[in-house]
Amino acid sequence: MNIDGKAWRTIWLEEGGRSIGVIDQTQLPHHFTTRSIASLDGAAEAISTMVVRGAPLIGVTGAYGLMLALQADPSDGSLAAAFEQLNATRPTAVNLRWALERVRAKVAGLQPAERAEAAKAEAGAIAEEDVAMGASIGEHGLQVFQQLAAARPAERQGQPFNVLTHCNAGWLATVDWGTALAPIYKAHRAGLPIHVWVDETRPRNQGASLTAFELGREGVPHTVIVDNAGGHLMQHGQVDAVIVGTDRTTRTGDVCNKIGTYLKALAAHDNGVPFYVALPASTIDWTIGDGVAEIPIEARSAQEVTHIQGLISSGSAAGQLASVQLTPDGSAGFNPAFDVTPARLVSALITERGVAAASEEGLKGLYGNA
Ligand code: MRU
Numbered sequence: 001m002n003i004d005g006k007a008w009r010t011i012w013l014e015e016g017g018r019s020i021g022v023i024d025q026t027q028l029p030h031h032f033t034t035r036s037i038a039s040l041d042g043a044a045e046a047i048s049t050m051v052v053r054g055a056p057l058i059g060v061t062g063a064y065g066l067m068l069a070l071q072a073d074p075s076d077g078s079l080a081a082a083f084e085q086l087n088a089t090r091p092t093a094v095n096l097r098w099a100l101e102r103v104r105a106k107v108a109g110l111q112p113a114e115r116a117e118a119a120k121a122e123a124g125a126i127a128e129e130d131v132a133m134g135a136s137i138g139e140h141g142l143q144v145f146q147q148l149a150a151a152r153p154a155e156r157q158g159q160p161f162n163v164l165t166h167c168n169a170g171w172l173a174t175v176d177w178g179t180a181l182a183p184i185y186k187a188h189r190a191g192l193p194i195h196v197w198v199d200e201t202r203p204r205n206q207g208a209s210l211t212a213f214e215l216g217r218e219g220v221p222h223t224v225i226v227d228n229a230g231g232h233l234m235q236h237g238q239v240d241a242v243i244v245g246t247d248r249t250t251r252t253g254d255v256c257n258k259i260g261t262y263l264k265a266l267a268a269h270d271n272g273v274p275f276y277v278a279l280p281a282s283t284i285d286w287t288i289g290d291g292v293a294e295i296p297i298e299a300r301s302a303q304e305v306t307h308i309q310g311l312i313s314s315g316s317a318a319g320q321l322a323s324v325q326l327t328p329d330g331s332a333g334f335n336p337a338f339d340v341t342p343a344r345l346v347s348a349l350i351t352e353r354g355v356a357a358a359s360e361e362g363l364k365g366l367y368g369n370a
Helices: 040-048 055-072 076-087 094-107 112-150 182-189 206-218 227-235 261-271 360-367
Strands: 011-014 019-023 034-037 161-165 194-199 222-225 241-244 248-250 255-258 275-279 307-311 321-325 338-341 348-351 354-356
Touching (some): 011 055, 019 055, 055 076, 055 112, 094 112, 112 241, 112 348, 161 182, 222 227, 227 261, 255 261, 261 275, 261 338, 348 360, 354 360
Parallel strands (some): 194 222
Antiparallel strands (some): 011 019, 348 354
């Protein structure tokens, strides 16, 4: 997608694969910088500190992390240790385990000398597939938006189609296109007048910093709102649809996504607003049936709650990023990073294979008995 007229992806090979380049998302939206990652430890650190984040991008970074580990040491022991180290960086998004298992399955039976090249090829394939899946999710979601827009009452025809989204499920969370934002980009490019309500998404503010950045660079009209505003907007007919991404979807259609998603689904249900979840196949965990009971929820540092990061806008430090404390000294913070929205609150799943009910039957209809 575009930044100042130049097309970017979130991850790329450097020096023929001796290192990988990524956009440093901890600096956005105020500073656009890139980083080189040349080791397994560097890849693991980039994932755990959220230099890269978003379920699909975490998976691709993990896959390239295995490649870097095998370049340094292609032995069985190195492969096993690297797999464990990367898999432990972030526990909720299942794409990470999925991508690591894919690379491991490709290389495990090879001679050690062949492994790094094979890992590079498989990680590259995962990245390319991710781009294609995002584009396809976008096309299917575009049709959903067009149908909803056309079904609005006569007096609302021609007005912007208002979509609310939570967290960042755009191209920065994937390799390109995104999941929940892909239909929005496709709709914008297709000429459907669209406007996006962007939940700020405390505590890390992926909406205010990343989704707003992306949409702005692509010229998509959007407005940032506090996380608590969505229900009010829905009560007043100002939201035509909600669309979010997911970090793990059970075979029964329960959806785990950024903390606060569940409350948006409840508000949408109460107000008759359709609630869509956009996902690639890599986000489905076929081993799990009950999302609330079985999906491990990452607990991140309480400091993400007690403090907030922003840009110093005046004085001698203007232009620098700073962290400021919000809470009194001594107040504890608790920071579960994700929650689970039960399938009954999800209007439909929008995937690269089409649109399905959020249910075992719906997912099997698209993917068979995967
Ligand atoms: O903690 P993050 O920023 O990695 O969380 C990201 C999300 O929750 C996204 O909505 C999710 O990964 C789906 S993105 C394609």
